[in-house]
Amino acid sequence: MIKAGIVGGTGYTGVELLRLLAMHPAVKLAVITSRGEKGVEVGELFPNLRGRVELAFVEPDDKVLKGCDVVFFATPNGTAMNSAPALLAAGVRVIDLAADFRLRRTEDWEHWYGMPHACPDLLAEAVYGLPEVNRESIRNARLIANPGCYPTAVQLGFLPLLEAGVIDPQSLIADAKSGVSGAGRKAEVGILLGEAGDNFRAYNVPAHRHWPEIRQGLLAVTGGPVDLVFVPHLTPMIRGIHATLYATLTDPDADVQALFERRYAAEPFVDVLPPQSHPETRSVRGANQCRLAVHRPRNGKTVVVLSVIDNLVKGAAGQAVQNMNLMFGLPETTGLEGIALLP
Amino acid sequence: MIKAGIVGGTGYTGVELLRLLAMHPAVKLAVITSRGEKGVEVGELFPNLRGRVELAFVEPDDKVLKGCDVVFFATPNGTAMNSAPALLAAGVRVIDLAADFRLRRTEDWEHWYGMPHACPDLLAEAVYGLPEVNRESIRNARLIANPGCYPTAVQLGFLPLLEAGVIDPQSLIADAKSGVSGAGRKAEVGILLGEAGDNFRAYNVPAHRHWPEIRQGLLAVTGGPVDLVFVPHLTPMIRGIHATLYATLTDPDADVQALFERRYAAEPFVDVLPPQSHPETRSVRGANQCRLAVHRPRNGKTVVVLSVIDNLVKGAAGQAVQNMNLMFGLPETTGLEGIALLP
Amino acid sequence: MIKAGIVGGTGYTGVELLRLLAMHPAVKLAVITSRGEKGVEVGELFPNLRGRVELAFVEPDDKVLKGCDVVFFATPNGTAMNSAPALLAAGVRVIDLAADFRLRRTEDWEHWYGMPHACPDLLAEAVYGLPEVNRESIRNARLIANPGCYPTAVQLGFLPLLEAGVIDPQSLIADAKSGVSGAGRKAEVGILLGEAGDNFRAYNVPAHRHWPEIRQGLLAVTGGPVDLVFVPHLTPMIRGIHATLYATLTDPDADVQALFERRYAAEPFVDVLPPQSHPETRSVRGANQCRLAVHRPRNGKTVVVLSVIDNLVKGAAGQAVQNMNLMFGLPETTGLEGIALLP
């Protein structure tokens, strides 16, 4: 059994990670820490876990965490980077669900996250945990930067086209819509049911921290310049991201449907729908799955990709477990075969 | 492996049954029938099942169904009663998720469902599939009447009090609230998002078919007269029932909390919360679970019970699988250990 | 023109009051105060008011407020009682939308609101602003305690039965369901869309501050003992209260439908539906209206009343404007004739 610890875990990625690990056949949940909820039973904070997770939140204790095989950080940005070095030194694998290790270049990270980075060397070592791109590196990684939710949906949608070189990388638009759980379990007025319910709006159009993360991933494919416009929106639902992607075709004869099907034929968690399809976010609710459809309206110059994930699963906790499975030599799908809840 | 067939299955109890059976370790889904969707892949109608259920809907075919070990009916009322006799004669166990076998007395059934009953003898034989009450009979049953969603939530809430004789059985009020999936996957204006969204209303206050079903179950406990007022409401959510129950205490010294805890101590799927609690429907979303809390406001004469279930799971498909497990000698929780999805 | 000021007004009752007063033909909005939002344009905080309310929030300034004809307090509990005496002394009428003046007896108020009352004499003078009960007193009042949302819905539902003496006042149950705007525009985790969306739960079953307020109103009718059980629930919608009321009939021959129709025949804002009806909260969304239906299931001993209001309108800001109209001799419906928004 893999002995797993969670640091943080009082937010939505935390409760989803707990749900997945509690049902994982090869994992023993050893410890979950939270300063704020110290002493509170997990099942009291998250009533779905009553009777299923018998732990209480405890103060972070290095000794206990160092006794784990793997530690997940489900903490705010800027936390994991302070604890990761000691854990890694103790031989613990670390998977950070926040953004501390997502951007390769220290100056980029410090620019977008507004603080000095505590361990730039680890930033360089960390593996970006998108298995569909970095599977082999993940297997051997000590430290995983688990991708953001938007970046997962957007990269999986653009990759087949960029890898095949059939679109202009300077023509990329990602119009993305997220359920409110993507904003976290935080006491903020803007995500109250009274504010975000029965309402639709864009946000952070001038700048969003997932922009450099997406761009970095796309640059790694193209090797050359990438021009990406990224517009996130808040939609009145709880879970789910729908990314609608636009790009200009450079090869008008490209069979984009075939490209997608070939690219993801062997991927257990990416499902390419038949032509003319429209994936629904609910088709992946609670499941570690990305569903994609590709269109070329009126056979024109623009290709449209529709990409859906559950932001808390393939966009966070599920992908973290997928990475853990790879790191520990388990079948990649272990503990991730739950079927989406519909309706 | 248990060879299972499903008749009907294009509605919400159908898709939930498919989800549960597809993940059940001891079941092989052999056939699913639907006249209307004949030839359609299950994964096309229900995109959450793409890649997980490789069947297509077929026309009902007695020969195939008779080759099953168990057949579930997820059909409209009045369907199962026409096919059940032949299947039972062929040695197949039958679990009806509709109402055909729920009322003991033929005249009651015909009164409430407005048609003659096709097999009154089976009505008498059928076992009402509420395991918390009829576990032993279920183990030996050929034919199960799977309880309605409201009746499950309401009966589990009243039972400990009635069995202990501490409330007046002529003082019962069940104020119940259901998500819209309880109304089925039917093209009806009243359950459109544009009608039922951001809206709350009662319905069927003069009469609802679950009233005689609940009353019959309570009468079996009391043996004497039962006076029950049942008011169902539609609440703008998808899954979940919250029943708020009221009764007049006849024993002012009764320790109602202890009564509930004792009654359900050994039940795997009934969870009694600590005093002062308020169960949430989301704490059972997707899970075969009933969570209960009991209150006595201002230490007065009225006891208040709060009971939540997922109407599609403990209120329908999950309970059907629980019954199947019992009928086939499997551990009762097999395939039913999924944790509720929160948020 | 009536010169109106608003103290507070950054919450949901505030924005609704602003909406109604901005469209009121006899009112000039003179000032709106908020320490927290000082300097912010109203239209910036509440984008529906852009171009319609040209004020900015200012710090409370007694001189300006004393120049008003009427001042509304849309503040947290415990605020109005500190400012009301000086305003009243200056000849300003005061309408408090919070709870400072709702309970007659000082000791009750201090018990339920957990603080000493700043002006017990005014507590005694204040008129409870439920026009359907206190219309004449309201006309002459200097100080109005605007009723709570639940108390409005519940009292209007019980009154005809209690006034006619056809129910047992010791048998009252109010099972009430509210949209989340009733909890205010506050940064609290429990009312996030991610928490309260697609979820249903009861809360405060042991004790809720609206219980003594409702009971006080009912006692005023019966003159004798009242036994009321009040169970509030949170339902995943934004606006609306649905109260389902239960009582034991003492007069089995009472024509309850006629009772309701007679009681409210002349009321502009109370609508009694035909027999067998089920009012919907959306039928009053944004409107100063209470819609009622009365049932007697199976002609039994229990009468069931269904009562719906918009908690922010008839349950708060609309009722406040109705009270203002009465106090200033305007037709009671002035500025309150907006039709509910459906769908």
Next chain:
Amino acid sequence: MIKAGIVGGTGYTGVELLRLLAMHPAVKLAVITSRGEKGVEVGELFPNLRGRVELAFVEPDDKVLKGCDVVFFATPNGTAMNSAPALLAAGVRVIDLAADFRLRRTEDWEHWYGMPHACPDLLAEAVYGLPEVNRESIRNARLIANPGCYPTAVQLGFLPLLEAGVIDPQSLIADAKSGVSGAGRKAEVGILLGEAGDNFRAYNVPAHRHWPEIRQGLLAVTGGPVDLVFVPHLTPMIRGIHATLYATLTDPDADVQALFERRYAAEPFVDVLPPQSHPETRSVRGANQCRLAVHRPRNGKTVVVLSVIDNLVKGAAGQAVQNMNLMFGLPETTGLEGIALLP
């Protein structure tokens, strides 16, 4: 008083038109027809109108309709074109809220709507009722083609840029999101709360009937080729459209904010937000308003316009009333000054 008739009116544009006309100071509602709901009181079908609209639905009767000053068609496509000629001949003004007169060219109409057009000559005469473009023609029109909801939001967003010639008309992308009321009040499974709730999806990506309508409007501005990709999505809310528009700037020095502010400075129903803003659909809920914001992320080559309307008001019934006001020489804002309902 303008004597107004409504044909159809049992759908969502119908109920919204009834709400607006019932509050309009210069209109007398004379008749509302519906074959299906013949004899039903308006207030019975639409409970928000109880006590406010005292009509019942009647069978269409030419004589009554010909006695009106204006007749609104809130009917399915293909209905108005059969009745309009006779009404116009009788001197009645006609406003069609469906699509019968929206496309200029008969062959386009017949291609997209799949039936022969009953009166191609009127198709040529009809004025496209977008007052911000065709105000003067509307004043003198006998027959108005009231624009579609998406076309209103999209055209108002693109117009300032196209008119100023600062974007490439062959680079246009409209990513549009609609609440479900846009799909009408029809018994269809896909828009059930159980299907469309807590879910997000695109639809009709290959082709949508609003595409030629939008394109026609944009062509009228540019005079030259227009390349438009239009992707509509269904979002789990009731009212509201959010269009996110993308175009390539051809003039990198264009002050796009100033362009928008100038273009709409005199428009009563178009509100340009300050730079860096994100309009919310709820800010126009129930109001005849379009709110716009314009962005240029990272000062790049792509301009992003955010455009919100209430699909039933500025996208349908409100715009129809605005057109009526113009046709009858009333102030354009008469009866349209209701403030949006927030929250």
